[in-house]
Amino acid sequence: MPETDGPRERGHRSQPRRFDGRRARGGAPEGHRAMDSEGRLYGALDLGTNNCRLLIAKPSRDGFRVVDSFSRIVRLGEGLSRTGRLDNAAMDRAYDALMACSERVARRGVDSDRLMAVATQACRQAENGAEFIERVRTGTGLKLRIIDPVEEAKLAVEGCVNLFDPDAEAILVVDVGGGSTELSWLRREGDRFEMQSWMSAPIGVVTLAERHPEPAGARTGVLENWYETMVADMGAAIADNPADPDLRSLFETGRAHMVGTSGAITSLAGIHLGLRRYQRNLVDGLWMTRSDCEAAADRLKDMGHAGRAAESCIGPDRADLVLAGAAIMEAVQRAWPSERVRVADRGLREGLLLQRMREDRKPSRRRRRRGRGKGAQPPVT
Known part of the structure; x- marks a missing residue:
């Protein structure tokens, strides 16, 4: 679930201030x-x-x-x-x-x-x-x-690294967006995970919901058929990417797990926990089983559009998208059977921050040259 806009800070002026400060009053931005x-x-x-x-x-x-x-x-x-x-x-x-x-x-x-x-x-x-x-x-x-999609996938992985089970042999990071879904497969190499392959499917919650509008006032059976159509649509996109049989066996034998990052999985987590209001500290890092995800999706179907809009973990802006997200997650879980999925309320932005901060921690070339004199010690990174 995304953050809210948050309270306005004291001293906020109605005059817009651009990032470069050109509209700021009195010269430099506050x-x-x-x-x-x-x-x-x-x-x-x-x-x-x-x-x-x-x-x-x-x-x-x-x-x-x-x-x-x-x-x-x-x-x-x-x-x-x-x-x-x-x-x-x-x-x-x-x-x-x-x-x-x-x-x-x-x-x-x-x-x-x-x-x-x-x-x-x-x-x-x-x-x-x-x-x-x-x-x-x-x-x-x-x-x-x-x-591009490959950088998007790598940044999502970077933002979720701290949620990987160090004892797992493989990880599948699923980043469900509005217009695309990135899947990244990683395998443990020694004490770290290395990306083995990735794919980007041009299907996200917005595109899938627009392609398959929810039937108004439909009975349970009709809704189930509609939901299964969305699952099948995403399943066909995944099938276009040939599976590595060695990696698949790690998932089938319980030696691998998924990490879901996006509102698709955090919404399922909020419903699973029965939260009256969204709480990131309870959701981020939560372990869910495949049956937990399916049960949460069933609850969302039973609520109907109005019920989903009234849910504090969903709201009216996402009431028509949340089941598309659940369908995408279910399609991935069927294609890559794994009993464990870890919920990540983090992803691309966190990956950007970590990547940039790591770059700043590296010593500059000039500092490294200066430190090569007699008795100099190698820099600590």
Whole structure:
């Protein structure tokens, strides 16, 4: 479940402030003062097909500490599968969210070289994706980079590494997005996991829900058939990627597990736990069985659209998408049988942060050359 926009900070001005500070009053953005007191901050912005999400964090000994976060459902990819273009209303929603991110980044004082801003499937696929990215750059100061599926998959893996069972022999990371789903297979090599293969299916919760609209007021049997059609659609996409028989045997014999990252699995977790309100500390890192996931999906079907909209872990903005996410997860679990799936309320943004912070911890080439004099010790990384 995504974070809320959060409370407005004191001193928030109605005058918009771009990330580059060009609309800030009195010269430099307020955030530069905040940076002096809070220390070095990093930002990671992910503009997806369904959500616009931002994390601002400070490095810590065991990774990083989140200082601020933002998430808003924008449905940038709404109608994209039919038209091949980003819709004007969808672009306006995304632009407004990105302006809010730009203001938040400026107030926090995140330097431009420590803000990683990326866009994924919707902007990759749309004929006017690059045009929208340029509009965002000129209007908000944010420089979004459209990343390809393999980088998206690697970043999701990077963000979830801490949730891998070190005793497992293989891991499958499933990142369900709005417009695509990335699957990454890793195998344990010594004391670490190495990526063996990956695939990106052009099916996400938005595309699948648009392709298979929920029948209104349908009986249980009709709903079940509709749900199975979505599972089969995703199953066909997975089948296009030949399975490694050695890897598959590790899953079939219980020596491997899945990690699910996205609202698709966190929503199932919230329903499974019966949460009256979403609590990340209870969801992130939770172990679920395949039958737990199926039971949660059955509960979602029984609720109907109105019941799902009233659920605090889902809400009206995702009531028509959550079962598409459950169907995607079920298709993957049928194709790669595993009794254990670990829930990750983390992923691409966390991967961006960890990657950038790790780069900054590496000694520069100049410092390494200076340290090669007599008696110098090799740098500690």
